[in-house]
Amino acid sequence: MNSAWLQRTILRAASFLAPGDQRAEWLEEWRSELWYVPRRGATRFCLGAFRDALWLRRNNLSPAKPIQACLESPLGCLAFLAACAAVSSLIVALLPAPRRGPPSWHMGIRELPEGCMATLMLSCLLFPAIRMAMGRAAADPHPVPWTGRLRLGIFLGLKIALVQPILLCGLVLGFLIGPVAPFAPQVAMSAIWTFTIRWVFADQQRRCPVCLRLTNDPIRIGTPSETFLEWYGSESMCSRGHGLLQISGMPASYSEQAQWLRLGDSWSGLFRSGLPSSEAAGVRPR
């Protein structure tokens, strides 16, 4: 095999890990550097591109994408899920009945609530396992008042309700493609189910308990090599300045839970109109 072709393919494959807006320049840099690398170590050199692209993806400083920006506010998140649920319901209602399998899987609009109830019951079986795998909710030394907890609960309940039509759509599609590709529907359904419910809980964990907005601007603290001496992980902040969410990189006995650090009123000067002033200054408030 032509090694130059292999190296170009490796770089091209790695480039898909880099953020889209920086991909062209990233690829240009690696290709130009490759020109200077001796042929003997070129393939090994190119393999490092995956790690670099992954780093760039994880530390992308470009502005949030429209979907991410939409999901940040609780109302935006619910509106997005409602739109997805509406589209999924429409797909379920328009899909033809499967050639084999139970004829009841062809649903009209009237049968949708029953179908969603069935998926909700199936989801309930997964909740404890996923909740346990993801760990407990963030610890807060100053507990949220009951109104705040109620708001958090209602928000979680609405999200769970709105993902049911999406899961139902996946289930019906699985039944349709079942005769064509045996086992594929089961595998796909398990993956979709686990991913969706995990997303619901992960999204909930990353939200500010005060304003329910997603915490953002994550930074890494500490290094994995010092895990015996010091905590390490990532810290993200509420864009309204309500607090900081610290998530451990590797759960240990002393840092099993995520920690929510509430910021006092004295920090409010750093946050203007929902955006930290540090964005303008390029400095993170610490």
Added chain:
Amino acid sequence: MILQAIGSGYIYGYTVMEVTGLPSGTVYPAMRRLERDQLIRSQWERQSIADAALRPPRKYYKLTRGGEAVLEASRKRYPLLAKLTPEEMQDV
């Protein structure tokens, strides 16, 4: 190590790899992190220079003032760091 290499005139990613002995998967992300922390800055060389030398243009890195201060502090703390890079490259 990477700041020392860049401060000594090894201003390209691959030359930093050569002088530090670190793999590409370590050097490039580390250089991006240093650039994000404003300790180094990168710039593409002019196309005309690369065309004249019949090679593709390269991205080169330079220390910022903050980077120079951090490097100086690191040299004081780790005196052997200064011996990392060959002397003849100091003026490049």
